[in-house]
Amino acid sequence: MTVLRTDLVRGLALCADEDGTRSTVETALVEPVDPGDRLLVHAGTALTRLEPAR
């Protein structure tokens, strides 16, 4: 999923998947994250960061 917006206070990020569907993602395990970062998300939690999109 791609990070659209971050909420640093709550440790959450608004992310969109490849279809554009948006959801709130827990980012505590991969912080810091920035808009544009691509994350592997499982059950609402980002587990790892992927390389930037080509």
Next chain:
Amino acid sequence: MKYVDEFRDAELGRAVAGEILSLVEPGRHYKLMEVCGGHTHSIYKYGIDDLLPANVELVHGPGCPVCVIPMGRVDDGIAVAHRDGVIFTCFGDMMRVPGSNGSLLDAKAAGADIRMVYSPLDALRIAKQNPDREVVFFAIGFETTAPSTALTLKRARAERLQNFSVMCSHVTIVPPLRALLESPDLRLDGFIGPGHVSTVVGARPFEFIPADYGRPVVIAGFEPLDILQAIAMILRQLAEDRCEVENQYRRVVPYEGNLRALEVMAEVFELRPHFEWRGLGFISHSGLKLSEAYGDLDAEARFSVPGVRVADPKACQCGEVLKGVIKPWECKVFGTACTPERPIGTCMVSSEGACAAYYNFGRFARERQVV
């Protein structure tokens, strides 16, 4: 799309299939286990089985989170869901798993307030929206999902939520692998290691497999080329008489895993002395429960669940499928009494279950030419 298109390239796939063919020793039978249900799904979806020589057999392992939940555990969940004032939350797949007297979906139809969620965070949000109700999250899954539950519990604690608790049925991947390796009725030549579990735990926990049992492990991604390449890497190890843990999924899996995730899991969970697995029986130190520090958020303590052990239906052979002893289509009720629409066993419920994957994608193409 990056990470997808290049891993579905048909020409490259044929090249790796050719490499696999060149690596097999004629007359030798290779039995490789894909541990993860996600791999099982991809194998049938993309017809990977059909690209392999007939003497390379893929055995489906116990890595489907829903499939390994025993019936008694479902009954426990239903008992909690029927309590007055409870909102019971769980993942969608879990709702269809049969207990001894119906599924959570049946219990919902009978009036229990059971809601499907995509993440434990959704359950926490429901708890905040319903302060006068008790919200229980039925936590299942391996180390991929457990960090999400752990972080949610930490949030619940930080926000002092009193009406949220977790019925923890998380399991760990290493103990069942050890149990399978000790099993006398299953001889395996190598393992396709779980991709996303390894994102959390890393590659190190699998080092006992080559060290103690002399079997190679290759951690793999979920696209068709990932799986084909992992099979080629295992066969190459066998051909070169090597035996180690290799990481095909380096674009996602760091060798050491996610240390923050391991830390938060260690804080929130502790190992149960025993946990019952569907088809595999009780396995020591294979299940997680909430640690003492988070004991007040443990739904099992809050609601005192029945904890009854229930035997699987006699016709159901999920246990043998999960151990790789029989193929899905060899089960007596496969595709007749047991279908994805009306499953008898767990392996037919989840899309990661070997029976559902085979039913949906592979059942018309069983015969293969012997190479």
